[in-house]
Amino acid sequence: MFLPLPRSTRMPLFSAESRSCLFADPVVALGDQVLRLYWRLALGFCLGLSFAPMAAAADLLPAQQPLLQPAPPAPSPxxxxxxxDSGSMLADFMPEGPFPVNGAAVTLNGTAPCGPSCTRYWLAAFPADPRKLGRGPTGYLDGVVSAAKHVTAGDDAIFQMQFRSPDVNALFYSPDRRYLPWVTGSGGVRRPTFPADKAPWDVANASAVFNLTGTLVVDATWCAASHLCSPGTQLFSPGLVYRLQAGADPTSANAYRRFDVNVDGEHAPVVKAPGRTDCLASRCTQAEERQNFANWFTYHRTREALTKAAxxxxxxxxxxxxxxxxxxxxxxxxxxxxxxxxxxxxxxxxxxxxxxxxxxxxxxxxxxxxxxxxxxxxxxxxxxxxxxxxxxxxxxxxxxxxxxxxxxxxxxxxxxxxxxxxxxxxxxxxxxxxxxxxxxxxxxxxxxxxxxxxxxxxxxxxxxxxxxxxxxxxxxxxxxxxxxxxxxxxxxxxxxxxxxxxxxxxxxxxxxxxxxxxxxxxxxxxxxxxxxxxxxxxxxxxxxxxxxxxxxxxxxxxxxxxxxxxxxxxxxxxxxxxxxxxxxQVMSSQVAYAAGAGAELSWVQAMFEPGRWSGDVRLVDAAALQGNALDVPPKWSVSDQLRRSLQATGEAQRRVFTWHTGRGTGVAFNWDELDDLARAYLGSASVVSLVRGGSVPPGLPASWRSLQAQPIGGVVNAPPLVINQAVDMGYQALSDRAAAAAYPVYLAERAASSASGSVGFGSNDGMFHLVSGATGDEVMAYVPAGAWPWLPGWLNTAYGTEAQPHHLGVDGPLTEAQAWLSGRWETLVLGSMGGGGRSVFGLKLPSNDSPPTANQVVFDLSNDADLGHVTTPVRVGHVQGAGWFAFFGNGAASPGGRAALLAVNLERPAEVHRLVVPGGQGNGLMAVQLLRDAAGEVIAIYAGDLEGQLWRFDLAAGGPTSWRVGLDGRPLFQSAGVSQSITAAPVLVPHTGGGRMVVFGSGRLITATDALDTSLQSLYGVWDPTLDQALTEPPASPGSSGPFQPRTRSNLQAQQLGGPELISGQVYRRVSAQAVDWARQAGWVLDLEGLPGWRLLHTPQRVLSKVLLNVVRPGQVALPCESTPAEGMALLLSASTGGAPQAPALDTNGDGLVNAADASGVAAVASSVDGWGLLQSESVRVGEGDARTAERRPPDSGGVCAPGFHLVRRVSPGGAVAPLCIPCEGQCGGEVRRIVDRVWRPLLQPPQPR
Structure with missing residues (x-):
């Protein structure tokens, strides 16, 4: 339901051409609730964060819980x-002494010995308290602290001032606080208030009252210290309150200012404190102050009462x-x-x-x-x-x-x-x-x-x-x-x-x-x-x-x-x-980390707490992993480090940035620097301070919470990104000669850096965090514009309950990239909010010798009608004659509902180019794979969509105006008649007949209903015979010279997946090896028959002439204390046929060798949910060659294999890294790669123990 816009308010205008929001006026004050809701709705549409999206988009809205490995519901603790309930709980002073105040020692009671002839007294701020009489500690006598207005100097005055000052005695009345009666239940109903002239000592006996409004003549034992007391008669002014000046000496009578709630004009400070929401004017009236004083007296005066209230x-x-x-x-x-x-x-x-x-x-x-x-x-x-x-x-x-x-x-x-x-x-x-x-x-x-x-x-x-x-x-x-x-x-x-x-x-x-x-x-x-x-x-x-x-x-x-x-x-x-x-905490993912070549291996583990959804990222020693991976003390914990930093220096010292939608640049995440759009969503400077890790300021409702105790949100779906210093992306041959010439220098400078790299991660707190790989200290954080609407909810004490449901934050995958921008090489981190919001962003990695600034922010796309929830990686590449771009599919649930390739110009981020594929509503383009030429420049892009189509996009060198949807605007493949979304990026393998095999699979895991889907999914290999030098001429269909027609299942050779076989204690499956007739067929298909719920969610990996595809079955929601873990299966298939390799390719007998003694025709093996176990485990090995044992050689000092050999890595369960050169099968394809540190793949949502 939409609310009408008040006539006096000027609407935000949506431009269909630029797909951006233009505000004629700043956002008006948000006091009116109707107006507040309208603006949030309107601003949501402008950000592409519609609160009422079309039905088709709503059907694709991402789940806000982990789906691959749902955390078992934890029973209520x-x-x-x-x-x-000892007698000392009736004391009306705190803390016990002696204790420091502004560098001076103060003692309100006498716990320390005071001499053999000394008598100690149990002190009270008010005389004749019926509950205290005779109930002090053994050996103590009852005494009363004076409250005499005529006493202004000497020990009597100082002790009286200390005892009746909330700046010294933490239990005494403070004019800055609003005191309320105790709450009685969930409805917020509180016990009654009582007038100041009839304030009960204890609400359990409301007939025993004390008059707080007048001066009394009292006969009692009066105390100038806990052991200096004498009987006598004194005037007692119950409404006296003293405030110690900031930083002043508490032992000096001149350091205090006196108030008396019973004297009009002296009853309260001239300007009320922010927490005094009970006072209507800028200064509390005497009646308001007296009532607050009476509430304190009855409900907060003693330690027992304070405990009950809290x-x-x-x-x-x-x-x-x-x-x-x-x-x-x-x-x-x-x-x-x-x-x-x-x-x-x-x-x-x-x-x-x-x-x-x-x-x-x-x-x-x-x-x-x-x-x-x-x-x-x-x-x-x-x-x-x-x-x-x-x-x-x-x-x-x-x-x-x-x-x-x-x-x-x-x-x-x-x-x-x-x-x-x-x-x-x-x-x-x-x-x-x-x-x-x-x-x-x-x-x-x-x-x-x-x-x-x-x-x-x-x-x-x-x-x-x-x-x-x-x-x-x-x-x-x-x-x-x-x-x-x-x-x-x-x-x-x-x-x-x-x-x-x-x-x-x-x-x-x-x-x-x-x-x-x-x-x-x-x-x-x-x-x-x-x-x-x-x-x-x-x-x-x-x-x-x-x-x-x-x-x-x-x-x-x-x-x-x-x-x-x-x-x-x-x-x-x-x-x-x-x-x-x-x-x-549950471990959601872990990524291998090494500070440099040959360095000791560690694991970066991402965590979240089901229910509360706070989390952590920590570094653990790989060699220490024995038994369960969570049972290892970390080398560092980001949550611990940030908590200490907040306690030591406060939130103001953090370097947190966000986007300014008006200027199109990054800004500090401070209230004074935010634009009107951000302020409209966040509401106040207090919210911004709390998001940064500040304390809850006075005056905010009790439902607001500080994040200091748990400053990191849960890291749920996207693994951390390890950013090391020696990543060579092969840009030495770019057509931009200046960039190509500078690239080796850039790599050398990075390699020579003494820094041990960084770790980046997104979390439920609405931030991307960049931390030091050496210490876990936060370097900077970024709040995407798409997170603004959800941040106030994250600060609610009820967050994670039905009243304030959990919402994902920065939850999309992260990518490290390099680009030549403004005449220099930059290391970039690109990410998205994934299921948490419609936002894609790019950041420049700060240098090691200077602190980060708002200039680290390259772009933040959050206001595009074609932008959905981008849950796949953003890729970066250079297009000849056009520049550097960030490429990504527009994702699911976009406001426009169509599938589109989006490209952000990294030098001019306001330029967002798009190629829209034909089709109707409810679609979205998913993960992209870049095709690069020999110079490392992007010439084409492949990506699948939610309707089961695989597209090719041709990027001609003439610039974005000459880019087009390839193959005459038709998909390379259509899963005709079968509903099979393609969400993972394909892998490209050269084909012997020219062009390439495009290997991919079907399956998605976006919505809650996706996790329950058991429809048939398939793996595909489709030949795209397009030659790189002939991008403008689409190939003909197999067996035909006519126009290109999309390949379908009918054009593909079917392979069959066998049943499970237990070989040497490991579960394997065989795959048929039918030949493909390239004269009439365009590739192969392998249906996951007999495996309901299994699907491909991760990009296949090329292993020489083969491809490694990992399929998974999501875990299901379990009963409390039970876990139904996700299952994984890795398939090592021939890229050209989709069948099992001709020679044994897996070490099925566990002897450490891949040879004729191993089973042939075996191509699938149970693995972790991303196949990592297949590449790392000592018990399952990947081999090449015929019946002989493959020769293994170490690479040279530069990390390069000799001709005829290909570089692989094996990591033992103990963490030892072994880079090896093994013989190529046929041609190596000229692929000589340098060893780089950033080669690890994450273990996504590892199974939890039953």
Whole structure:
């Protein structure tokens, strides 16, 4: 449904000629929701991002989930919250002291000894709090901090100011924050507000109130420090608030500004803070300020109240995403007894259960003791239960329902203190190896038990019965021996058996080890692992028990988060829940990487997290790959590196760029530099900052999230691109003599570079990322224009749920290319958004000695009516007399619905040329293959379309105006009568009769329904006898001298694929070898009979006179914990006949040789889903020649084989690279290639373990 355009608004005009958008006026303000929607619809059409495309295009819209290897749906994780309900949770100050403020030490309470005759006091900000009286720590007396307006100097004034300043005491009232009552459920309904003159101390007892509006005369024990107190009578002004000046000394009374909510004019700052959305004017009124103060008093004043508020607001965001239960350390009646710790079992977080959980949490009443070890032991016992009470059941409480062996479980401890229970029973769990789970390891994981190593070990001396020991027992042991062990390890969590991860949030507490920031924690853990530090003995002092809390998290692959502010608690809760509820990462692809010729081989692995869709790209040592590929610590992780960078320097230091549609150039991705189109989609500077990795600014709704914790989106369908320094693309013979002469110099400069290359990848966060191959540090990032509409959704806390469904980002394949632009050679990276949007872009690789700028952006095509979802690689080439172009098929679901070859002029990117093939709507041109002449210049292009036609495009040297659809505008091939889309690029092999064999296959995997398609698909080889020097004269049809007619199946010799045969433990198939009668036939066809769902999705590879074609069957959507992996089969066929090679070509007997002892007629073998195993595995070898053993020689120092030999590579499973020269079969075709590093193909969506 389209909304009418307001008359005052001027429409964007669409030019059918230029297919671009022209705006007469800038975009108007977006306050009106109707106007906002109209503009987004209109702008979407201009970008080619129609929100209501034609029906034909809608049928081709790409799926937003991985299709080749669907991730098995992960069952909702179990999360148990264990609440500290000790008396210290009633404190109205935080953090524990001493602590630094602007370089000065401040102490609000007296945890440190103060002398043998010293009396310590349990302080309160307000007198006569009925819940605090007599409930402080043992040995403390009750005291009240003064709130006297007449006191302006001395210790009394300074302590009063510190205690009543939110800049020092993180719990005290801040005029910058809006305080709301606790939320009660998913509907957003909150508890009632109360007037400031009748504010309840505790909402559970609303009749016990305090008057916050007037000055009181109070008889109490008044404190100028936690141990300097004396009885007396004082005036008490409850509305006093102090603000410490930025960077000022907190021990100086002159550094504070006083406010009093009870004095009009002094009640609030002159200009309200952005977060005060409750105030209507630019300054909050006294009534508004008093109400906010009263809300804080009742719902946020104490640690207990703050915890309830933060928990309630956070848990609402996770409804439907996890299973939740909660426990309290002292039990429901303050007595620790069996069954009293777990208050509510973990159940699916429905609206009803959420309401019950929040009601229970908000009713907790804190008591004096902290029996933490006994409480977490009880939680562990709960997770060991079976039957009706099992936490692993798929249906709550139904013992007959199946249980999920891959369900993740976590216990989140929320505490402000130091455990003080007497406990014996666990022993020294982290000091010895754990039980071995090797006999129940269906996933084949490498590490099958906990090994007692640092940083888990206590150090010297070894300790027993620590909190770290108690929780580790529930990590190293299988909590459910009766369930199959189907968890996927990841990161520091090595456990594939059912176990419990412990996460801990410390409210305002600190241990003896440096742990205040992520960087400090990483450094401390490194020193613990090296043995430089030991875990402190928690028996020696109370602060060491906070270290033990952290140790507990480390031992169980959880995490420890200190929270010293109210905002920090909410952020840490969200971070913990996010990690606890997110399944382990799935590896979507991996690409081989070597820093230079002969360098050690590594693997670049791309990851994504199903459900949350965050991800990572990491580098691992190939030699370390034993067992499962995910079970290896990385050399670097882009997510970790970027997270550290954001924490250290902030998002402003990142080099992120995007496109300016008006100027047609790249610009920095900053709000001030964006054009009106980008601003209309993104909405505000806050959104841009969040996309860059900034923090959530005050005033934004709770539904917005920061990406700092998980700064990289999932890398789903397109593998990373490894960009090395020594790629020779053979441009020394170009017709452009200046470019040809400069090319060897360019190659030499690149080879001499000390840099170890780069890695580029696109991700769900809407960016292309370029990172250093040596360190994983981000070099630059690019946001295509087509990503703008989806970025606000990516920032929603509900992203990945039904409320905010997952949407692919920059998901198309990447290509490295070289081009002579503006008188110099440039290394280019070209990519597309694939299923994530209609956008194709090109970037120049920055030099090693200068930072990237917006000039790296060459083009971004997002506003062309012929542009669909380009899910195939972009190719670059030089056309004589015309220049350098980026060529690509227009893809599926274009607004125009036709199939077209698009060509972007790289020197003048505004020029987009197109060749449109005849046909109707609902078509699209797919992957292209460039035909180059002896000089390396493009003379023709081959590509298939969605209707099963294979086209040739002739690029005459006269320029784009003389380019045309070849063969008199007719396709080279039509799959007449059979619906067979051709999406992979063909491979070209010279034909003995002149021209070339065009070898390709059918099949597509674009939409969700494609994955279920079981129609017959085929492999083809079609002879195109066109000679390169006679492009203007199409060849005649076979057996005819008339005009060219498209080849069809009736013109082709059929080959047959045999059934599976098990030979030496490997599954093979035979293929017939019928001869082709070239006088009347135009090639061959091999139907994939008996293989429903199998198809060709990857470009075939030429292996001398043969072709390697890899067909796949997509995996199917599985039940939770189950995986139905994609299957692959590689076929090594004669390029000319499509049959099996005449001599044995595969090492079927596994003796390491290809000779007469191997089976003949065998041409197909089960492989990985892209055939990589066929070329790399030691057990399957590709050979050439007759019955003799092929001679193997090393290439010369320049990487060149001797005449009569052809260069191949073999990579062993251990990662050793062996470049070899083997004899050619007949003519080598003059193909002498130099060794280059960029030769690896990705393993797309590797099968996951069952």
């Amino acid at each position: 179990n999360v148990m919250f264990t609440l500290d 928990l309630s607001d956070t848990l609402v965001q996770y409804q439907g995403r996890l299973r939740l239960g909660w426990s309290q350390m002292n039990g429901s009646q303050g007595l620790l007894r069996p069954g009293a710790v777990v208050q509510q079992p973990v159940l699916s977080l429905s609206s009803e259960h959420l309401g019950r959980v929040l009601a229970g949490l908000q009713a907790v009443q804190s008591w004096p003791t902290t029996p933490m070890r006994s409480a977490v032991e009880a939680v562990g016992q709960y997770f060991r239960q079976t039957g009706t009470n099992s936490a692993w059941l798929n249906d709550d409480g139904d013992a007959s329902a199946p249980a999920a062996g891959c369900r993740r479980s976590a216990n989140v401890i929320l505490t402000d203190g130091y455990y003080n229970d007497f406990y014996v029973g666990a022993g020294d769990v982290d000091g010895k190896d754990g039980p071995d789970h090797a006999l129940s390891n269906p996933g084949g994981w490498r590490q099958t038990r906990y090994l007692a190593r640092r940083p888990h070990l206590d150090g010297t001396p070894a300790l027993a019965d620590t909190l770290a020991d108690v929780v580790m027992r529930d990590f190293v042991e299988d909590l459910q021996p009766g369930l199959p062990n189907l968890l996927r390890p990841g990161g520091s969590d090595i456990a594939f058996w059912q176990h419990l991860n412990t996460f801990a949030i410390g409210l305002g507490v600190q241990g003896t080890l440096p742990a205040a920031t992520d960087e400090q924690r990483r450094d401390t853990l490194r020193r613990l692992a090296q043995g430089v530090l030991n875990w402190p003995d928690p028996r020696q002092n109370t602060a060491a028990r906070i270290d033990d809390l952290w140790h507990a998290a480390v031992n169980t692959a959880g995490d420890f988060h200190p929270a010293t502010t109210a905002e920090g608690l909410s952020a840490e809760l969200d971070s913990v829940l996010l990690r606890a509820s997110t399944p382990a």
